[in-house]
Amino acid sequence: DAGITQSPRYKITETGRQVTLMCHQTWSHSYMFWYRQDLGHGLRLIYYSAAADITDKGEVPDGYVVSRSKTENFPLTLESATRSQTSVYFCASSMSSYEQYFGPGTRLTVT
Amino acid sequence: QKEVEQDPGPLSVPEGAIVSLNCTYSNSAFQYFMWYRQYSRKGPELLMYTYSSGNKEDGRFTAQVDKSSKYISLFIRDSQPSDSATYLCAMSEGHSGNTPLVFGKGTRLSVIA
Numbered sequence: 065d066a067g068i069t070q071s072p073r074y075k076i077t078e079t080g081r082q083v084t085l086m087c088h089q090t091w092s093h094s095y096m097f098w099y100r101q102d103l104g105h106g107l108r109l110i111y112y113s114a115a116a117d118i119t120d121k122g123e124v125p126d127g128y129v130v131s132r133s134k135t136e137n138f139p140l141t142l143e144s145a146t147r148s149q150t151s152v153y154f155c156a157s158s159m160s161s162y163e164q165y166f167g168p169g170t171r172l173t174v175t
Numbered sequence: 176q177k178e179v180e181q182d183p184g185p186l187s188v189p190e191g192a193i194v195s196l197n198c199t200y201s202n203s204a205f206q207y208f209m210w211y212r213q214y215s216r217k218g219p220e221l222l223m224y225t226y227s228s229g230n231k232e233d234g235r236f237t238a239q240v241d242k243s244s245k246y247i248s249l250f251i252r253d254s255q256p257s258d259s260a261t262y263l264c265a266m267s268e269g270h271s272g273n274t275p276l277v278f279g280k281g282t283r284l285s286v287i288a
């Protein structure tokens with residue numbers, strides 16, 4: 065199906081492990097974003113990308129790494145997972161700033 | 176103080192009620208104002224957007240922006256149980272994707288049949 069997909073949908077990992085969350089969109093949107101959503105904090109921007117090979121830090125980038133070698137993919141890697149990174153992660157894509165299309169989310173638990 | 180403030184609720188109303196959801200902000204450079212709706216265990220979806228000040232109506236939904244007061248509102252008329260969701264306000268300084276959105280924390284709304 066066309067749209068924006070995230071995988072895995074649910075992930076449990078241990079402290080210190082590396083984990084990669086995948087995001088794929090079929091619209092050829094230029095902009096892609098990674099957010100985390102936590103109770104009491106709302107949606108916070110981790111990283112965003114304006115095009116392939118162009119990425120920028122958002123509000124909470126520490127502990128995360130992104131890459132964008134192809135327009136349609138924007139993986140997010142937690143290099144050494146910590147319990148504070150337990151969250152729901154949303155990927156989004158956009159042709160403009162205000163109309164962002166969100167994926168279904170990945171629920172990550174770090175034990 | 177966060178750039179965007181939004182009462183988290185929860186807000187519970189009877190079916191058919193008029194609902195008012197609000198956000199305040201501190202950054203006078205914001206020009207684009209959005210409302211996103213998020214159902215439980217789903218990603219947010221854009222409901223409405225407004226550029227600068229003024230009102231915008233779409234069916235049962237009306238968005239208002241008062242830049243002089245740094246205050247935005249979303250009104251839902253004839254609320255339905257299907258409107259039960261979390262409503263997130265979001266704002267941006269510019270149109271380009273290089274100017275990220277700043278979100279409020281969201282208000283959880285329950286419409287009781």
